[in-house]
Amino acid sequence: MTTQGTTGGERRARARTADVLVVDDEQDIRELIELSLMRMGLGVDAAGSVGEARALLAERKYRLCLTDMRLPDGEGLEVVRHIATHCADTPVAVITAHGSMDNAVAVLKAGAFDYLSKPVTLEQLRALVKSALDVQVREEQPRTGQKLIGESPTMVQVKGLIDRLARSQAPVYISGESGSGKERAARMIHELGPRAQQSFVAVNCGAIPENLMESEFFGYRKGAFTGAESDREGFFQAAHGGTLFLDEVADLPLAMQVKLLRVIQERRVRRVGDTQEQPVDVRIISATHQNLRERVEQGRFRQDLFYRLNVIELRMPSLRERQEDIPLLAQAILLRLAGDGGPTPPRLTEAALRALSNYAFPGNVRELENILERAMALSVGAEIDAGDLMLDPSHEDDVALTGVDLNGEGGGLQQYLDRVEKQAILDALGKTHGNRTAAARLLGVTFRSLRYRMERLDMKGE
Numbered sequence: 001m002t003t004q005g006t007t008g009g010e011r012r013a014r015a016r017t018a019d020v021l022v023v024d025d026e027q028d029i030r031e032l033i034e035l036s037l038m039r040m041g042l043g044v045d046a047a048g049s050v051g052e053a054r055a056l057l058a059e060r061k062y063r064l065c066l067t068d069m070r071l072p073d074g075e076g077l078e079v080v081r082h083i084a085t086h087c088a089d090t091p092v093a094v095i096t097a098h099g100s101m102d103n104a105v106a107v108l109k110a111g112a113f114d115y116l117s118k119p120v121t122l123e124q125l126r127a128l129v130k131s132a133l134d135v136q137v138r139e140e141q142p143r144t145g146q147k148l149i150g151e152s153p154t155m156v157q158v159k160g161l162i163d164r165l166a167r168s169q170a171p172v173y174i175s176g177e178s179g180s181g182k183e184r185a186a187r188m189i190h191e192l193g194p195r196a197q198q199s200f201v202a203v204n205c206g207a208i209p210e211n212l213m214e215s216e217f218f219g220y221r222k223g224a225f226t227g228a229e230s231d232r233e234g235f236f237q238a239a240h241g242g243t244l245f246l247d248e249v250a251d252l253p254l255a256m257q258v259k260l261l262r263v264i265q266e267r268r269v270r271r272v273g274d275t276q277e278q279p280v281d282v283r284i285i286s287a288t289h290q291n292l293r294e295r296v297e298q299g300r301f302r303q304d305l306f307y308r309l310n311v312i313e314l315r316m317p318s319l320r321e322r323q324e325d326i327p328l329l330a331q332a333i334l335l336r337l338a339g340d341g342g343p344t345p346p347r348l349t350e351a352a353l354r355a356l357s358n359y360a361f362p363g364n365v366r367e368l369e370n371i372l373e374r375a376m377a378l379s380v381g382a383e384i385d386a387g388d389l390m391l392d393p394s395h396e397d398d399v400a401l402t403g404v405d406l407n408g409e410g411g412g413l414q415q416y417l418d419r420v421e422k423q424a425i426l427d428a429l430g431k432t433h434g435n436r437t438a439a440a441r442l443l444g445v446t447f448r449s450l451r452y453r454m455e456r457l458d459m460k461g462e
């Protein structure tokens with residue numbers, strides 16, 4: 001039986017068999033739990049404190065962690081939080097001596113999947129371990145360990161749909177505003193599904209120069225054109241057996257849309273300069289923050305391709321539609337920003353949380369991340385206050401939702417339109433890392449028009 005205080009060498013030797021980490025400072029209880037778990041055929045490591053638990057967790061991945069609430073150097077809650085941030089796919093449960101509901105709610109909120117109150121019966125323990133390891137089997141796949149955070153009804157629905165989509169092979173079209181988590185959702189669909197062991201190839205359709213598109217997507221043969229010095233795979237070949245994520249799919253030029261449709265229908269690609277076609281097996285997930293239906297109506301996106309891509313639509317809700325998730329998201333983001341083993345992240349004051357819930361978040365979760373990163377850099381001490389957030393006043397109190405401010409304070413229609421235009425340009429520049437040519441393409445305007453607009457809006461420095 002492993003006990004606390006084993007040397008690093010011994011631990012490593014047992015690395016393969018350790019399934020469960022038990023954190024408790026009372027030796028008797030620890031041994032009782034260890035014994036019960038070992039009877040279930042599980043390997044056990046034990047820690048007597050928060051510090052020891054952290055050290056063990058840093059060394060290896062556990063399939064389950066059970067922790068006591070009261071520990072000599074802190075609380076079980078800290079173990080839960082540590083796991084939620086650093087080894088999010090390890091389920092953790094808390095054993096508490098004082099079954100108080102307050103405690104239970106706090107640990108569940110912090111990411112524990114369940115709690116037991118002492119004295120723990122063998123049956124209870126068995127049931128808990130079984131359900132945890134079942135959960136684990138389902139969740140073992142995600143390699144990035146990234147999850148979609150949020151417990152609002154709309155987010156719960158989204159996560160349920162993602163689970164089902166993962167099992168299907170149908171093309172999925174993900175819509176949603178900028179920064180709402182479209183790419184993260186696409187990765188989850190891939191990682192939870194049967195293709196998880198194969199590649200996930202993400203392509204930003206707006207960032208590829210038009211003249212290179214065909215060779216980038218389909219690959220080329222040596223000598224196909226000047227500079228083609230050897231055979232090269234395209235995105236389709238690279239994603240063979242896996243998933244091809246067509247991001248910003250609305251930006252595909254019409255000529256490319258035709259070619260893409262053919263490949264998707266026939267499941268075969270022909271490399272540039274090749275006479276032969278090769279079969280490809282890819283699952284297609286596409287996304288854009290633009291309104292693709294509108295583009296179809298305008299004749300800028302082919303309807304037949306749209307129907308091919310949009311067999312099932314997953315709509316990512318904006319942050320405004322799930323404001324109740326803001327505290328949870330903010331907490332997770334702050335923990336991540338504080339970093340591995342870093343200082344305790346600062347806390348948001350009531351006023352800061354209120355300000356965040358009144359904010360319109362045109363850039364959704366990405367914007368929340370940016371706001372918190374800046375606030376963390378600016379704040380002194382353990383708290384982030386409303387002022388540290390430096391929220392753009394034009395988006396406070398849902399200005400973006402209500403549109404023109406008819407009280408006259410935010411200016412009239414022209415000022416409102418300028419704000420929207422400026423934000424769109426800033427978003428595009430943000431996405432293209434300041435590349436104006438690419439930003440213009442994203443915005444569907446010419447480079448000259450973008451330059452003119454930026455001058456008019458006094459954005460020369462951007």
Ligand SMILES: Nc1ncnc2c1ncn2[C@@H]1O[C@H](COP(=O)(O)OP(=O)(O)OP(=O)(O)O)[C@@H](O)[C@H]1O
Pocket residue numbers: 147148149150176177178179180181182183184185288289329365366369
């Ligand atoms: N539900 C969520 N939980 C945690 N993090 C999230 C969530 N949604 C988005 N994020 C984070 O927000 C950022 C933006 O997400 P993502 O890139 O998936 O958005 P997007 O919809 O693809 O944006 P864009 O339209 O700008 O490409 C990422 O850092 C992502 O990890």
Ligand SMILES: [Mg+2]
Pocket residue numbers: 182183247
């Ligand atoms: Mg994206």
